[in-house]
Amino acid sequence: MKLFIVFYLLIYSLMHLYFYLRLRGAMTLPAWLHVLSICFLILMVLAPIAVRVTEHRGWEAVACIFAYVGYTWMGFLFLFVASGLAVDLLRLVTLPVGWRPSGKFMFFLPFFLGIIAYLYGYYEATDLRVERLVIESPKIPPEAGVIRLVQVSDVHMGLIVREERLRRMVDKVRALNPHLLVSTGDLVDGQMDTLEESIHLWRRVKPIYGKYAVTGNHEYYAGISHALSVSEDAGFKVLRGEAVKPIAGLCLVGVDDPAGKYVGLPTALDIPSRGSDFTILIKHQPSVSIKHAGLFDLQLSGHTHAGQLFPFSLITAVYFKRQEGFYRLEDESMLYISRGTGTWGPPVRICAPPEITLIELKHGKKTEGAHFGK
Numbered sequence: 001m002k003l004f005i006v007f008y009l010l011i012y013s014l015m016h017l018y019f020y021l022r023l024r025g026a027m028t029l030p031a032w033l034h035v036l037s038i039c040f041l042i043l044m045v046l047a048p049i050a051v052r053v054t055e056h057r058g059w060e061a062v063a064c065i066f067a068y069v070g071y072t073w074m075g076f077l078f079l080f081v082a083s084g085l086a087v088d089l090l091r092l093v094t095l096p097v098g099w100r101p102s103g104k105f106m107f108f109l110p111f112f113l114g115i116i117a118y119l120y121g122y123y124e125a126t127d128l129r130v131e132r133l134v135i136e137s138p139k140i141p142p143e144a145g146v147i148r149l150v151q152v153s154d155v156h157m158g159l160i161v162r163e164e165r166l167r168r169m170v171d172k173v174r175a176l177n178p179h180l181l182v183s184t185g186d187l188v189d190g191q192m193d194t195l196e197e198s199i200h201l202w203r204r205v206k207p208i209y210g211k212y213a214v215t216g217n218h219e220y221y222a223g224i225s226h227a228l229s230v231s232e233d234a235g236f237k238v239l240r241g242e243a244v245k246p247i248a249g250l251c252l253v254g255v256d257d258p259a260g261k262y263v264g265l266p267t268a269l270d271i272p273s274r275g276s277d278f279t280i281l282i283k284h285q286p287s288v289s290i291k292h293a294g295l296f297d298l299q300l301s302g303h304t305h306a307g308q309l310f311p312f313s314l315i316t317a318v319y320f321k322r323q324e325g326f327y328r329l330e331d332e333s334m335l336y337i338s339r340g341t342g343t344w345g346p347p348v349r350i351c352a353p354p355e356i357t358l359i360e361l362k363h364g365k366k367t368e369g370a371h372f373g374k
Contacts, residue, residue, distance in 0.1 A: 009045065012074075015081050016041045022084060026107035044073045048345070052221075055159065055190060067159040075121065075309070075346025080114035082311050121309065121348030126165075128172055131357045133326060133336060136364020137297060139278035141249040144363065147209075149280075150178035151357040153302025154340030156218065157198050157230075158190025161342040169341055169356070170201045176358050180209045180246060183236060184302040184338060185216025185257055185284030188227040195230055202234035209246035211236045215267075216284040216303065217259035218344070224265060239282060241268025250361070251277040253296065257284040271295050278361070286322055286337045288329060299335045300359075306339040306352035313352060324352075 020041060023029075029037065047070025055063040087109055091101060140147070150173055155161060173181065188195075205211065213236040219227035231238050239254020246252060251274045260267035271281065271292055281296035285303045292299075306324040307313020317323050327335040339355045 005049075008048075013045050015077055016045055018081055018084065019077060022103075022107045022110070025103035027104070044070060044077070047071075047073070051159065060159075060194060064159050071160065071346045072118075075348045076114050076118050078309060078312065078346075079117045079121075080110050083110035083113040083117070086110075117350060118346075118348055121346075121350040124351075124353055125343050125347050125349040126168075127353050128169060128341070129353050129355050130172070130176065131338075131355050132360070133357065134360045134362070135298065135334070136362055137278050138363065138365060139249060139276065139297065140361055140363045142363040144247060144249055144361075147180065147247065147250065147361040148176065148178050149180040149182065149359045149361060150176050150207075151182050151184060151300050151336075151338055151359065152187075152341045153184040153284075153300075153338035153357075154186040154216070154305055154344065155183070155342040156186055156189035156344050157195065157342070158188065158222070160347050161189070162195070162198050165342075165347075166198050166201055170205060172356055173205055176356070178205075178207045178358075180252075181205055181207045181211040181236075182252070182280075182282055182300060183211075183213035183231075184282055184300050185214050186218040186302065186340075186344075187213055187216070187234075187236070188222050188230050189218040189344065190222055199230060199234045202236070205235070210244075212244070212246075212252055212254065212282065213238050214254040214282045214284055215240065215256045215260065217257050220257065220259045220263055220265060224260065241270055241272060243272045243274045245277065249277050251275070251279045252282060253279060254282040286320060286335065288335060294331045294333070297333055299333065300338070300357075301335065302338040302340055304337060304340075305344065305349075308340070308343065308349050308352050309346070310351040 020037070023037065047066050051063050051066045051070060054066060087106060091099060152169070152173065155169065157166060213231050215224065215227070215238065228238055239252065240256050243251055243253045253271050253274060255269050255271065256267040258267060258269060279296045281292065281299040283299055283301050286301035288299065304316055304320050304323045307316040322335065322337055324337050324339050329335055336357065338357050339352050341354050341356055343349060
């Protein structure tokens with residue numbers, strides 16, 4: 001964790017330095033405004049840390065201010081830097097033809113592109129889509145009919161994703177009339193004690209076969225005891241190395257996120273013994289462990305957010321071999337990775353719209369007979 005904080009501070013500070021240098025190249029600031037801009041940039045570097053500190057101390061109003069201002073700035077700054085680097089590359093390519101843009105051009109073009117992209121990304125983050133997947137397997141008994149399993153992932157319920165934003169998500173889940181609801185991690189992203197309204201919203205979802213969840217990395221960052229308490233109060237049974245059979249012929253297995261191990265907390269990462277039922281592995285991160293190979297029919301994951309922000313998604317695509325969507329694995333099992341239902345940090349998404357996944361499970365001749373539904 002300490003190494004991550006150091007790495008974050010280094011990269012994020014360099015992004016602010018880039019903005020500062022572009023700003024200085026565009027205009028000459030009065031001394032007082034020069035000092036004010038430096039103080040603001042330093043404050044924004046530290047804002048995400050300030051969110052956690054003030055939230056932990058119970059200063060919710062202050063934490064909300066830091067969250068909205070700091071994460072809005074974070075989203076804009078990333079888009080500014082991405083646009084600025086693109087303009088830098090264009091200038092480099094056009095050097096032979098003598099293009100010499102002014103400092104004002106090099107600052108204000110990325111500045112306005114960043115604002116436009118941020119506004120679009122804010123809209124896309126509210127464009128919650130339903131992805132439908134139909135999976136047939138001989139392991140699912142015919143008498144079970146069509147089992148409607150709904151997956152949410154990476155809701156990040158906390159300072160920003162709450163109340164009206166969360167209400168829209170929950171209403172959409174309820175409209176799908178699920179038989180089962182699963183959360184593939186990062187349901188909770190905050191140390192607040194004032195999540196009663198959010199808990200109440202989730203309690204309104206009452207699938208006949210239950211609600212299940214697993215821990216994500218942010219459950220550990222928020223405080224695992226608090227996160228588990230919130231999840232359970234919201235009606236979810238958190239599976240931590242456990243298997244349950246909500247209906248004959250169907251087995252759900254949940255494992256912890258390995259983030260707990262990295263912060264020195266006990267984690268349950270092994271799949272317990274199970275029978276010949278159609279087995280769904282609920283796991284936050286989309287990596288497929290060798291020790292789990294052949295022990296499940298379908299793995300449901302999230303975590304990647306599909307990059308959340310283009311062009312950041314190009315970076316995450318290098319790290320994650322599989323970033324979103326449906327995959328058939330070598331051992332005839334399957335993997336589905338959600339783009340995520342909420343947002344982390346900046347409340348924006350670009351080329352990665354949020355999703356709720358409806359998976360229809362039914363009896364069929366082949367497990368491989370999966371296809372996207374209309």
